[in-house]
Amino acid sequence: MSPLPVKEALIVFMRYPEAGQVKSRLAASVGFSEAAGIYEKLLRRTLGVVTDFITGRPHVQAYLFFTPPGRRVETEGKFPGPWQFQPQEGKHLGERMGRADLWARDRGFTRVVLVGTDVPALEVKDLEDAFDTLNCVDAVFGPASDGGFYLIGLRRSFPPLFSPSEWGVAEVLGRSETMLVAAGRTAFRLRTLGDVDRAEDLSLLGMERLFQDRLTVVIPTVSSPATLKELLCRLQVQTWPGDEIIMVCAEDGMDGTGPGPSLQRGEGSFPRNGGETCGETAGEENTLPGEVDLRSGVTPLRCIRAPRGRGLQMNAGVAAARGNLLFFLHDDSLPPAGFAYSIRKTCGDPQVSVGCFRLAFSPSNRALDAVAAWANFRSRFLKIPYGDQGLFCSKAVFEILGGFRFPFLMEDLDFVKRAGRLGKVAVLPQRITTSPRRYLEKGVLRASFQNHALMFLHLLGVDNRKLYSAYYGAVFPVREDCAP
Known part of the structure; x- marks a missing residue:
């Protein structure tokens, strides 16, 4: 009888990036909004790496275990991808990880890897090495430079590992390895990576180009922004903090069809997720909506005018752009999930x-x-x-x-x-x-x-x-x- 196929699960542990609810130690130095923006960038880069990994190993099933559970709709809308969503359960981090591991075991997964979302240098090879290592050891850890770990993989479930209630201490990794060895299990360490928890960790972001890039989405159009609700809402919730969207509306009368779209106060603030809006309007002439805080979780959307003609309009959009990366998008197209990561990664290839x-x-x-x-x-x-x-x-x-x-x-x-x-x-x-x-x-x-x-x-x-x-x-x- 042939052995049963190995089922592998990759579980990403994430928190919805809401100001005041993430990176509390970092927020003490940089403020709640800035900390939330930094965490969202870390999260989006991690999800990009996970997407690349799943593309190469399609038999691995990915899950996003999110918290708080009440933000499911927003989480699914903001972070779509080749994964399924599950809410985290448990009082402390260890209990939540343990329950996630057991959840996967109950569904037939024999090799389970859990990864965090605050390591700026995570690569596809780290995930590949984790699963490959589980072929010959019982557990694998991705050590964090602060004494914890950014990744843990288990070939067999081991509930005692997740029972301690303290997880923000420097002894987490050593404690975990000691418990495994005492139970007669083998463990292996992957490469050590730094995570971003405090202001002194921010230098790690400067070592990764993706965090420095700023993307400008340029949309030439002859339509009113109010008719492009689906496109604009998708762009505003799926771009990265610091990105921007510029709609370039055609000036009136050039082809005899009458004036271009009106840019009056209040137009272009679209509802999303049961009443939230995709943007704020500033009421400035030729600006729709106006400037939005780059760290608020909603990408700024501006509307400018230019002579009719797609080439002319896109040139005008670039002239107004603040980003170092440009994405030219037709107003009847919808980009794929994770497009902002894919563009950053590709443009980084010299x-x-x-x-x-x-x-x-x-x-x-x-x-x-x-x-x-x-x-x-x-x-x-x-x-x-x-x-x-x-x-x-x-x-x-x-x-x-x-x-x-x-x-x-x-x-x-x-x-x-x-x-x-x-x-x-x-x-x-x-x-x-x-x-x-x-x-x-x-x-x-x-x-x-x-x-x-x-x-x-x-x-x-x-x-x-x-x-x-x-x-x-x-x-x-x-x-x-x-x-x-």
């Missing part, structure tokens, strides 16, 4: 000049699936992604390239082509979902043919305004600031 995500339509059908499959093939092997795949790059690369050169169409193709001369074009495996509305209105075959015809004409050097007229069936007014 060999990469520009990146994008794989494409998917929602809703979809077989014809649209074929269009997406071709787009993903073209992006991966020909390195020709389109803008609806969510282009991103560093601001430094954008400035070297001189921004988008074409105002109306093919600005994305031209940009990627030039960026490809500077470095690699990275196509990430996560899928960005976009609306199929234009394909469904025109017909999939017709829309696809039109896209490729325009690309061919663009490569032949046809003027951008002529392409606009062919695409939209309208003559664009001549403006000096719209010249390619």
Whole structure:
């Protein structure tokens, strides 16, 4: 009889990042809001590492054990990913970890690894080593520099290990190892990492580039912000503290369709999670909403005006951007979970000049699936992604390239082509979902043919305004600031 397959579970212990409820020792020095923002960055980076690990080991089931239990809706909305959510139970940390371990055992998992969320240097290899080590020892620890541990893995359950009530002391790791040895069990230590609990630990963040990056999401649009509720709410709760969102609304009258979206006071503050709002409005003209505290848990959203034309609007957005990383997002697309981590990680590769995500339509059908499959093939092997795949790059690369050169169409193709001369074009495996509305209105075959015809004409050097007229069936007014 063949042995039963080994079931492995990765449990992430996290707390909802609410000011005054996390990192109390750190907050004593930097304040509640700042401490909550720091913890959220640590949490998001950890979840990014977990996502990368699960991608490489899809048989491992991940769980987020969160607290407080009453913030389940907010936690699931703010931290989606390849995991399931479970509330923590127990009076102290040891009891909560013990109950989580038993919860996993009751569901047939034989190897269980628990990991914390306050270590800035955790890597995929640390998680791989933990599970691999459990092939030959009973327990594995990831030692923290303060005498505790950031990770514990057990091949067999050992409830006494979690019985002590004191866990914020320097003897935690040594005490745990002594209990295991006394019970005749073997243990192994992984590499030691520092965790962030006090102000003197903040220097660890300076050693990790992801914590220094600031992402600006640029959304060119001809729509009112009030019509983009789902997109804006998703962006505001899934970006990192310190990131920003800039909607670039088209100025009025350029194509004869009338004025652009109104930016009056109060517009753009959208309800979320049973009454909370995604932002605060400041009432400043051409700003929607206004500045929001970077540490409040809600990403600032600003709305500016620019001449109509996606290339022109995106250039204007970058001119107003404060971030060192740029993410260009169409207003009918939704980025994948964890996109802010993926962009940070990819832009940190010095060999990469520009990146994008794989494409998917929602809703979809077989014809649209074929269009997406071709787009993903073209992006991966020909390195020709389109803008609806969510282009991103560093601001430094954008400035070297001189921004988008074409105002109306093919600005994305031209940009990627030039960026490809500077470095690699990275196509990430996560899928960005976009609306199929234009394909469904025109017909999939017709829309696809039109896209490729325009690309061919663009490569032949046809003027951008002529392409606009062919695409939209309208003559664009001549403006000096719209010249390619």
